[in-house]
Amino acid sequence: MQSQFTPTKANLIKARENLSFSRGGYALLDKKRTVLIREAMTLVDRANEIQKKVKNQFEDAYSTLEIANITLGVNTVSDVAMSIPKQEEFQILHRSVMGVEIPMVIYEKDENKNPNYSFFRTNSALDNAVNTLENLKYLVYELAEIENAVYLISLEIKKTVKRANALEKIQIPRYEETVKYISEVLEEKEREDFFRLKKVKSKKQENS
Incomplete structure (x- = not known):
């Protein structure tokens, strides 16, 4: 990394800017990762609850x-x-979670829906099965x-973790090393210039 930058003040400024930008990017990715993990954990808990309800309702329906x-x-x-018509009264919309487009199933539940079959050859057991499957x-x-x-x-989350790790373990250390290297070279050069100037002044004073 050092060989790519000539130790000049302009390159030092550029390296510091890149370092600052990389640190800012890492902070944003770290925040995004935290929010996404929290959201995923909440959804997993909710999914487990619904899976239990689905299992129970399937058992009741059967x-x-x-x-x-x-x-x-x-x-x-x-x-x-076979006489009950297929119904798909829902829409698919989207919501954004930290830039991730999540599909949403939008539907309107009809609590007072009338059966699509005649009561003439049926009984309460079939009605209960149909209602349970409808709610299911x-x-x-x-x-x-x-x-x-x-x-x-x-x-x-996997993509975010990969990018954050690349910044934390590769990009940021490289820029830190570059800033340190250029700073040390420039400081050494300034010291050499200072001593050189001091010698020149000293010789002038001796000659005068």
């Missing part, structure tokens, strides 16, 4: 669905299931959003 299959018959339950759908939306966010943030 339990009531099993009762419906026994009481109504598998063919009847299958026919009702919203949990899956939320879980998908959170798990995707954790994945994207994790990738950004």
